[in-house]
Amino acid sequence: MSADAPVPLVALLDHADWQQVKVLASSPAPTLMVGGVSLVADIRGRAADLEGHLLTVLQPPLRDDWHIDVLIQTAAAGGASALLIGDSSPLSQPSSLLAARVGLTVLGADDPLTAALAARRLVSEADLHASETVLRVTSMAARSGEGVEDVMKAVGSVLRRPLALVAAGGDTLLGADVVMEEDRETVARTLTAVAARSRVTERVELSGSALLIAHPVPPTTARDATMWLVARLPHDLPAESAALSAALSVAAAVIGQRASLRRLAVERDARARASLLGELLNAPDDLAPTTRRRALEAGWRLDGWHLGIRIDTGPDVDPVAQRPELISALHEEGLEAVVVEQGDGWSAWITSEDEPRGADVEARAGQIRRAQRRLSTTTATAVGVGRCHAGPRGVARTLGEAGEAARLAAGRVASGRFLHVDRLGLGQTLLAWTRTDTFQPAARSLLAPLEDQPGDLLHTLTTYLDEESSVSETAAILGIHRNTVSQRLTRIRSLLAVDLADPSERLALHLACRTIWIPPSDVS
Amino acid sequence: MSLPVSRTLRAADLEALAVGLCLLGSGGAGDPHPFSSVLRSQLGDGELVLHAPTELAGASVVPVGMVGATSVFTEKLPHGGEFGAAVAATGRWTGASPDAVMAIETAGLNGVTALVAALHLGLPYVDADLAGRGLPRLDQLTWVAAQLALTPCALAFPGGHTMVLDRASPTEVERTIRSALAGTGGWAALALAPGPAASLDETACVGTLGRALDLGRAHGSLRMMADAAEVAEVLGGEILGEGRVHDVLRHTSDGGLQSESSVTVLDRHGPVLRIETENEFLMVLVDGQPRATVPDLICLLDRRTNRPLAVDALRRGDEVFVLVLPAPAWWLASGHVERVSPAAFAIDCPPLLLEGRS
Incomplete structure (x- = not known):
């Protein structure tokens, strides 16, 4: 990409290096291309080669100077794509009317030289732009803090585009919202777990002219979920997308490495904590001094x-x-x-x-x-x-x-x-x-034979078990004769076919009774 | 230019004269109408002869005119004696009385003031002037270009006091008079040192008042709502555009002393016209290309009535013709065009003139 590659002016306007550039007259059509940059010192200067170029005037003109009109006319007649002047305040009426008439886009920037050089690099020096971007990303990422977030922030400051870690399927895990709702399906189709395994940069063309550049983050372990490092561009500016592809692959590798380092540290800590807790739980009354010390340190x-x-x-x-x-x-x-x-x-x-x-x-x-x-x-x-x-x-x-x-x-x-x-x-x-959904049906089936029998057998059994198998207490509580209690107990034994002297059976029955029938005193 | 032949001026000619003087004013030089009514009452039924300089060979002619703010002049009217006072002052200083009167600038208001002065002083009027059109500064006069001194000259103020200035360069004259005006009433009658009529053919624009009359009469023959070609044909100029004044952008330069403006006219056929002005219209750009400059006479006419419009009267929404008329011949013939070219108004554009274009 060493030859000049004309780029859409709208893409330049959306580029981070062109944030200071404003459209002063005649908004550019999406098809308007810039194929080069010509510089003149002031508005009286004349550039030789205008066709398809961005004509840049370095010296800020007086706002009301009629020379701007002459320059607009010359630029339009020479076939320039746009005129960039060193003043971002609005054009005078006559100049903006003239620009509209001759159909020339007029741009303003307080620092036109920087803007012009940035445009020249993006148009004519794509390789240089890419290598510079990669170098800066590499050095920023290397110097960034420990966390994945730190790396993202450092890389983002170089690329100056929304940046995010996105899971396969399009969910944003960390960073800016780069996947809009309407683009989700397209993104999910391209950024799959399978695609991530091939470890190559993917381009996702979105609705409008926007573009996602995505590079998979190398996984630390086989069971790690797929993650993509994704940048969003409002326009496909070839020099920028090429630079981003290269820069993201570097950044993704750094992010993968940071993630695995963090995981190692975290797992080491986790093991240490678990073993310390194990010691504490095993011998809480007789802690070794080293254990106490480690607990203190933790x-x-x-x-x-x-x-x-x-x-x-x-x-x-x-x-x-x-x-x-x-x-x-x-x-x-x-x-x-x-x-x-x-x-x-x-x-x-x-x-x-x-x-x-x-x-x-x-x-x-x-x-x-x-x-x-x-x-x-x-x-x-x-x-x-x-x-x-x-x-x-x-x-x-x-x-x-x-x-x-x-x-x-x-x-x-x-x-x-x-x-x-x-x-x-x-x-x-x-x-x-015992009142859970699993136990209740069992309790019901256990006590089912007592239902529909004459005499309040369930109540009697519950009271009897509650009163520690005392017939006389049960009789007193229920207000019946103790012989009646004994007779009911005999019927219960035969109906349920249980031995109330057996502790296990007695416990099971007691729980079952409690599950089904709640005495009034327990309702709180 | 036709041969200078003496002509006469009657009260009936005054309307045409005023319009012609406005056209020569090129948007500036003041409105001659209020003062021409003074002239009308002085003329009465009589007539004023406009002598050619050759007719008065041997006479000394004093150039007179009004300096200062033309707008103040119409508010603070002269009592009539100012021109006499100024001429008398130069006479006292030089020891010689002039035999005839001429105008400093036959354009706008000053086209009429010299006539009033001639009638008042009872001296013959020579149809010659030192500008040929509206010019803003005294150091731009033909005598300065021809290396003649402007001094001794005298100013008479409406308050009655008089000032004589001698041994000053043209630039000093201009500067001194401006500062004197700032400290007094805003305008004054000016009489320069008298010069010989015989040399006026070389050193002054001859027949300008006649030209104003011709232009005014031609203008008077125009119908209302005449089309562009007709206006150009009748007035002998070129129409650069016709349309609506979209914007008048006023700004000041020179520390706020000089008021400038850029007038934008949207031609009804599409082009964008930009007219750069100071006191007068100085340059016309059509679609960003300079098309006409001083010393040609750039005039904006009301598109309905054809009335010439002054720079400071232009308003957004006016429907106008942008007309250019040939420059006074003297400037081109004498080889001194640079003194009234755009460069003299700090516009770095070569003069673009009707003459020599076709």
Whole structure:
């Protein structure tokens, strides 16, 4: 691309180097091409070669000078594509009327030399522009901060075009909105996971004259999702799109490398946290001094009161990668928690100096529930919250309770898969579990034979089991003779074919009774 | 130019004369109409002879005129004695009384002032002047081009006081008079040092008043709503465009002293005309190309009535003819055209004249 390649004037006007250039008269047609740049010192100057050129006047003219008219006429007669003058204030009436009459686009810029040189580079020196762009992107990217965002910002400052990381299918993951709604389908068709594997730059022509240049980000591991580094151009300016293609491939490689470095560091930290928590949970009463020290270094306070939180995710979620999202969700609700990746989810706890009051704990639980809801836009979770316990041992206990609660919460769709142990007590929590959708049908079928029988057999059985298998107490509570109770129990044994002396069977029956029939005192 | 033959002027000619003087004013030089009514009452039923210089060979002729703001002149009218006072002052200074009167500038207002002065002083009028058209500065007069002194000269102000200026270069005369005017009433009657009538054929524009009368009479023969070709034919010039005044862009230069403007006329056939002005119309560009300049007479005429329009009277929306008439012959014949060319008005464009184009 060393020969002159005429470019549309509208594309030049949209280029970042031409931000200062304004159209003063006769907006250019989309087909108006610029094939070269001619410079004259002032408005009295005459350029030899005008045909298809951008005639640039370096010295700012007096706004009302009639020489501008002469220049407009000469430029139009010589076939110039446009006239650029060193003054971006509006043209005088006669000049703009004349420009409209002869159909010459007049542009104004406060620094016409810079604009003219930029145009010349884009028109005549595409290779130079591309290599310069790549060099600058390389040096900026190398000097940028650690994060992927830092690299994007540095590269964006060189390219001065909207830049984004886009997933296969067109979702923007990071950066500007480069994929408009109406272009989604076109983008999804081109930027596929399969295309990304070939590691070549893709061009996506969009509606209007806009263009996307996309380069796949090299994946760190085989199971990494496909990502494209995408820049949006309002017009296809050959010199710029060539430069961008080359620059994006460099930038994508740097972004891929930064992503993998970050992942390595994150995974190392995650492993360290998990093993530290393991030690803490295994021997909370007898912590080795090194463990204490590591906990201190990790910023964990082992003294004070701890409120445990267990967040369970499905197996599809990567807790290491998603940890920042959980932390920020908690943070946005005003919670600063220690979060440790454990299995399919996270264990977390919040430490306070003094034993929190009931109302405080309630408030915390509310915040945790809201954080869970925040997180639910990307990740479905089941969350359990334990009670407050003190000291290193307390961490283990509250996390244990939270774990139980999370397991129960998983089955409780109605409560948003959230459960706080403190509210009901652990026993009630377990009992609550029996009222889940899985247990209830089983309980119903177990007790089904008692239905439609004379005598309140279900009530009698429940009261009998509640009163520790005491016939006389049962009789007293129900207000019937104890022989009646004994007789009913005999009928129950025969109808259900169970042995009420067997602890397991008795427990099963008791749970089943509780599930189906709730005594009035338990309704709260 | 026709041979100078003496002609007469009657009250009936004054309307034609005023229009002709406006055309010679090229948009400037002031409106002759208010003062021509003074002339009308002085003429009465009589007539004024416009002598050719050759008829008065041996006579000394004093050039008179009014300097300063023409607009002030119409507000602060003369009492009539100013020209006499100025001429008397030069007479006292030189010790010789003039035998005849001529005009400094036969264009616009000053075309009439010299006639009034001649009647007032009772001296014959010589149809010759030092400009041939509207010119803004005293150092542009033909005598200056011909290396003649403007001094001693005298100014008489409407307040009654008089100023005599001697041994000053033309540039100094111009500068001194401007500053004197700024400090007094805004206008003054000026009489230059008298010169011999015999040399006027070489040193002055002869017959300009006759030309004004001819132009005015020709103009009077034009119908209302005459078309462009007819106007050009009858007035002996060229129409560069006809259309609506789209914009009058006024700006000042020279530290605000000189008022300039750019008049944009949208020709009804498409072209964009731009007329650069100072006190007078100086240059016409058609579609960005210079087409006419001083010293040719650029005039804007009302397209309906053909009435000449002054620079400062032009308004957006006026329908106009852009007319150009030949420059006074003296400037071209004498080889001093550069003194009244665009360059003399700080316009870097060579003179583009009707003469020599065809």
